[in-house]
Amino acid sequence: MEKLVTQIFLCSFFTILVLHFCPALSDEVEDESEFNYEQGSEKGPDRWGEIRPEWSTCSNGTLQSPIDLLDKRVEVISHLEITKRNYKPSNATLKNRGHDIMLKWNSGEAGYIEINGTQYLIQQCHWHSPSEHTINGNKFDLELHAVHQTPTGQTFVFGILYQFGEPDPFLSSVEDYLEEISDTGEEIIVVIDPNKIKIGSQRYYNYIGSLTTPPCTENVVWIVASEIRTVSREQVSLLRVAVHDDSDTNARPIQETNGRTVKLFRDDKVDEED
Numbered sequence: 001m002e003k004l005v006t007q008i009f010l011c012s013f014f015t016i017l018v019l020h021f022c023p024a025l026s027d028e029v030e031d032e033s034e035f036n037y038e039q040g041s042e043k044g045p046d047r048w049g050e051i052r053p054e055w056s057t058c059s060n061g062t063l064q065s066p067i068d069l070l071d072k073r074v075e076v077i078s079h080l081e082i083t084k085r086n087y088k089p090s091n092a093t094l095k096n097r098g099h100d101i102m103l104k105w106n107s108g109e110a111g112y113i114e115i116n117g118t119q120y121l122i123q124q125c126h127w128h129s130p131s132e133h134t135i136n137g138n139k140f141d142l143e144l145h146a147v148h149q150t151p152t153g154q155t156f157v158f159g160i161l162y163q164f165g166e167p168d169p170f171l172s173s174v175e176d177y178l179e180e181i182s183d184t185g186e187e188i189i190v191v192i193d194p195n196k197i198k199i200g201s202q203r204y205y206n207y208i209g210s211l212t213t214p215p216c217t218e219n220v221v222w223i224v225a226s227e228i229r230t231v232s233r234e235q236v237s238l239l240r241v242a243v244h245d246d247s248d249t250n251a252r253p254i255q256e257t258n259g260r261t262v263k264l265f266r267d268d269k270v271d272e273e274d
């Protein structure tokens with residue numbers, strides 16, 4: 001992959017104007033300074049719902065994420081179809097949101113994934129460390145969230161879990177840029193191919209949840225791959241260093257399942273060359 005454009009946004013004033021005048025309630029907030037991940041702190045995960053009225057779902061919602069994906073509880077199905085991933089390389093903004101690093105494509109330009117006949121356009125991806133979802137109570141070292149949306153606003157997030165080991169090729173492809181924003185504190189625009197995100201095995205958990213950061217909007221379709229991929233310690237610490245956040249976590253604690261079913265399905269049609 002080549003860096004076709006490296007554009008430094010010098011004018012934060014413009015960014016503030018855009019954020020101020022184009023609020024999208026269902027989107028994750030882009031300025032994360034209003035909340036944090038310190039348990040027991042005034043801005044911590046237990047209090048997110050009290051910080052702003054429009055974040056109340058974080059406290060009183062009943063379909064919150066992340067959850068523990070418990071194999072005992074899953075309902076095995078076979079007919080969910082990820083028929084195709086139709087992603088393409090496209091310009092994306094790599095930015096530090098305060099607690100995480102986000103790679104944001106222009107809506108619709110980087111293609112879509114089709115699930116059960118619905119096309120979800122890829123919007124952005126970001127990373128949490130350690131992982132937010134757990135499997136049978138086990139936490140992992142990193143979790144990638146690839147956030148998608150339909151034109152009508154249905155959100156779908158693909159979650160991929162990693163444990164320490166060999167470097168992750170997708171993170172390797174953005175490493176140089178991560179170092180750059182870490183040094184300059186600015187955001188940059190680079191061409192990134194979402195096909196480099198490997199979605200793993202053909203077994204996936206599927207349930208209805210929420211965004212894991214304020215405003216914690218619900219009715220998000222979640223798919224979490226059951227295969228645990230690997231990431232190097234250096235890559236995870238690069239992500240941490242780039243956010244300039246003193247905290248050692250940006251993972252929201254596990255939320256109540258409230259009787260939700262988690263489906264486990266196989267898909268034999270996913271084609272991806274490794």
Ligand SMILES: *[C@@H]1O[C@H](CO)[C@@H](O)[C@H](O)[C@H]1NC(C)=O
Pocket residue numbers: 056057060061062
């Ligand atoms: C949560 O609380 C807010 C504010 O009190 C209210 O508007 C909203 O309907 C509540 N949501 C649920 C799911 O109870």
Ligand SMILES: *[C@@H]1O[C@H](CO)[C@@H](O)[C@H](O)[C@H]1NC(C)=O
Pocket residue numbers: 077079080081115116206221263
């Ligand atoms: C896909 O369809 C199956 C069968 O109707 C359903 O159980 C599953 O939840 C759907 N999944 C998604 C992500 O739409």
Ligand SMILES: *[C@@H]1O[C@H](CO)[C@@H](O)[C@H](O)[C@H]1NC(C)=O
Pocket residue numbers: 004005089090091191
């Ligand atoms: C990225 O943006 C530049 C400048 O707008 C444009 O010339 C280029 O074609 C874009 N590249 C891709 C892959 O979309």
